[in-house]
Amino acid sequence: MIVIEHRHADGEACGDIGARRTATVDLAQPLGERAVLEVQQGLPVALTVNG
Numbered sequence: 012m013i014v015i016e017h018r019h020a021d022g023e024a025c026g027d028i029g030a031r032r033t034a035t036v037d038l039a040q041p042l043g044e045r046a047v048l049e050v051q052q053g054l055p056v057a058l059t060v061n062g
């Protein structure tokens with residue numbers, strides 16, 4: 012699964028720059044030891060496991 016960033020069509024910066032964002036994802040299988048990476052820079056994303 013890839014989460015895609017959308018930008019304003021008029022080129023204006025979003026007023027929420029730097030704001031925390033969350034996404035909830037139901038996985039077919041647990042991640043196990045695999046990392047979730049941010050696509051542009053390839054850096055790990057902090058995760059919270061529910062359940």
